[in-house]
Amino acid sequence: MAGREQPYDPYIPSASNGQSGGQYEGGNARTAAIQSQIDDTVNVMKKNLESVAQRGEHIDQLQDKSENLNQSAQGFRRGANRVRKQMWWKNMKMRIWIIVGIIVLLLIIIIPSVGARSTAQKAAMPWEQQASSSNHSTEDFKSLDSDALKLTSMGYKPALRRNYSVLSVLAVGFSLTNSWFGISAALITGINSGGPVLIIYGIILICLISICVGVSLSELASAYPNAGGQYFWANELAPEGWADLASYLTGWFAWAGSIFTSAAVALAVGSGAVGCYQLSHPDFVIQPWHVVVAYELTNLFAFVFNCHARGLPTIAHIAFYTSLISFIIILITVPATAPTHETAKFVFANFVNNTGWSNNGIGKALICIPVMSPIVHAVNQDKTYQTFIVGLINTNWAFACLDCATHLAEEVAQPERMIPIAIMGTVGIGFVTAWFFAMSLFFSISDLDALFNTSTLVPVLELFYQATSNKAGAIVLEALVMATGVLCLVSSHTWQSRLCWSFARDKGLPFSHVLAHVNTTADVPLAAHATSCFLVAILGLLYLGSYTAFNSMVTASIVLLYISYAIPVTCLLIRGRDTIKHGPFWLGRLGIFANVVLLCWTVFTVVLYSFPPAMPVVPSNMNYVSAVYGVVMLVILIDWLVRGRKHYRGQAVRHEEIATQFDQKS
Numbered sequence: 281m282a283g284r285e286q287p288y289d290p291y292i293p294s295a296s297n298g299q300s301g302g303q304y305e306g307g308n309a310r311t312a313a314i315q316s317q318i319d320d321t322v323n324v325m326k327k328n329l330e331s332v333a334q335r336g337e338h339i340d341q342l343q344d345k346s347e348n349l350n351q352s353a354q355g356f357r358r359g360a361n362r363v364r365k366q367m368w369w370k371n372m373k374m375r376i377w378i379i380v381g382i383i384v385l386l387l388i389i390i391i392p393s394v395g396a397r398s399t400a401q402k403a404a405m406p407w408e409q410q411a412s413s414s415n416h417s418t419e420d421f422k423s424l425d426s427d428a429l430k431l432t433s434m435g436y437k438p439a440l441r442r443n444y445s446v447l448s449v450l451a452v453g454f455s456l457t458n459s460w461f462g463i464s465a466a467l468i469t470g471i472n473s474g475g476p477v478l479i480i481y482g483i484i485l486i487c488l489i490s491i492c493v494g495v496s497l498s499e500l501a502s503a504y505p506n507a508g509g510q511y512f513w514a515n516e517l518a519p520e521g522w523a524d525l526a527s528y529l530t531g532w533f534a535w536a537g538s539i540f541t542s543a544a545v546a547l548a549v550g551s552g553a554v555g556c557y558q559l560s561h562p563d564f565v566i567q568p569w570h571v572v573v574a575y576e577l578t579n580l581f582a583f584v585f586n587c588h589a590r591g592l593p594t595i596a597h598i599a600f601y602t603s604l605i606s607f608i609i610i611l612i613t614v615p616a617t618a619p620t621h622e623t624a625k626f627v628f629a630n631f632v633n634n635t636g637w638s639n640n641g642i643g644k645a646l647i648c649i650p651v652m653s654p655i656v657h658a659v660n661q662d663k664t665y666q667t668f669i670v671g672l673i674n675t676n677w678a679f680a681c682l683d684c685a686t687h688l689a690e691e692v693a694q695p696e697r698m699i700p701i702a703i704m705g706t707v708g709i710g711f712v713t714a715w716f717f718a719m720s721l722f723f724s725i726s727d728l729d730a731l732f733n734t735s736t737l738v739p740v741l742e743l744f745y746q747a748t749s750n751k752a753g754a755i756v757l758e759a760l761v762m763a764t765g766v767l768c769l770v771s772s773h774t775w776q777s778r779l780c781w782s783f784a785r786d787k788g789l790p791f792s793h794v795l796a797h798v799n800t801t802a803d804v805p806l807a808a809h810a811t812s813c814f815l816v817a818i819l820g821l822l823y824l825g826s827y828t829a830f831n832s833m834v835t836a837s838i839v840l841l842y843i844s845y846a847i848p849v850t851c852l853l854i855r856g857r858d859t860i861k862h863g864p865f866w867l868g869r870l871g872i873f874a875n876v877v878l879l880c881w882t883v884f885t886v887v888l889y890s891f892p893p894a895m896p897v898v899p900s901n902m903n904y905v906s907a908v909y910g911v912v913m914l915v916i917l918i919d920w921l922v923r924g925r926k927h928y929r930g931q932a933v934r935h936e937e938i939a940t941q942f943d944q945k946s
Contacts, residue, residue, distance in 0.1 A: 435934035451600035456771040459710030460717035462678030465548035473671030475632025476722035482675035492877035498700035502863025505695035509686040513848035524930030537840035538776035543819040549765040550574030555738035582769040589803035599767035606760035618724035687778040700865035781805030
């Protein structure tokens, strides 16, 4: 063991070499150097870690900035997509203005005939024959102005003040027809039976037909300016043996149509009010009686405005401008606030059918009609033609009641000129407002199914809510619609009361001696107004029995009024258009075309608008308009047999009174 050599270790001192102290000191120096290097490395690593931490914070900041940039980029992309989607609007505006320009150009070409009488000799009317054969001229009536003289020569005493201007008459006419309000109020019918595409194309179709209707009414109103309107025209134009019956039927159909129109408007406003309450109180479940109460209050509120004549022209102006201002506000607000916008394909080519109807051969008949063929082909990819027809009720109602202005003929100066302006102006303004309104709505829809199933039962209110994403905003927009509707109802009350009064003046209604009375203090036919509004109140109770009562009221108002237009136009064609002395508004051969279109469309609506709105048919979705026709005809028949045929002041009686009047002067 002693001879074994120990391994050399420089850090262990060795006694044999004599240098143990120096080696130990050298090892300590090396150890210190290594320790210093380690410390330096640790310090460098700490600095690197601090730098990494700083870089990490910087990276977090960069990530935050990146997220902000991504959000901004997404916003820009959404904005770009919205701009791309809205590019159609500029192009579509251009197309619309081109169409409007063409229509205006055609009117400029056609209307020069207004104011220019034909040089051909026309047969004089009976009152003119009596005047010419008498020894007395119109100077016998020098205390009367020309309008009153003409009315007196027709066999009527002037009873109302002529305090309406042409703008006032136009305001009443448009406030009643109010096409954009009609689209919003009856939206449920259109979107279920065709969807947006049906309403867009339907407005164009019904506008063309309404131009023909307006021309037909304007020609007769210009030739026979009388508050009786279509029933007076029928009495003058029908063959002598049938004149009284034709006039009597026309008067009843016209008055009944006006009553159902007022009922439909009141129901639309009442439904809107209840719908707004439901939107703000989601737990509230709408019951039929809620709507009926709102309906009756609306009818009562509108009743008050027609109790005095002095303010009616002013109210008409307010109604006119309220409608236009409300239209502009909704037109701008809805597309501007909508979070998304639908494609042009959805609006112009997507046909919706939630009615259960399928192709039943009606489309083949429609295709044979030149005007309807391209429209039917465009909207009916799935061949559901009956759905298309049912949906037309919506747009047709938006252009109804064009005869309103004719019943103000005894309250405006120069009615033979002013009434045609009001009628044709109503059609023109109605088309522009209805079409732009429909476009703004349908491009702003977010969820079409929600409109069908809305708990408010008011699709346009649901659409406003989708666009604004705000209940208060939706209610404000619906309030504009309701305000327009209330003023529309005021105009409807004016219209129906004048119809009732003028018809009772000729003893066409029971208790005519009461209904024909004009209150001298208020200068309005107050009894006729109150009676008409009472009947409107009774009709509101129908909603308690069926949710489809609104659809039946709308259909009845459309069809009954068309029948009342068709009877005098038929009499005119049978008698011969060249046999009467026409007024300043007369379109010659174009008038014949307009007359034929009116008659064909009347037959079309009487038959096809009577179909149920949905299949299969059950009591809750039945179209009861056929029952309405039956009740109206039964009332007319009973009154004619019991009273009318004996006491009605028809053509023969009036002409005899005119002859007696002139004989007494001789």
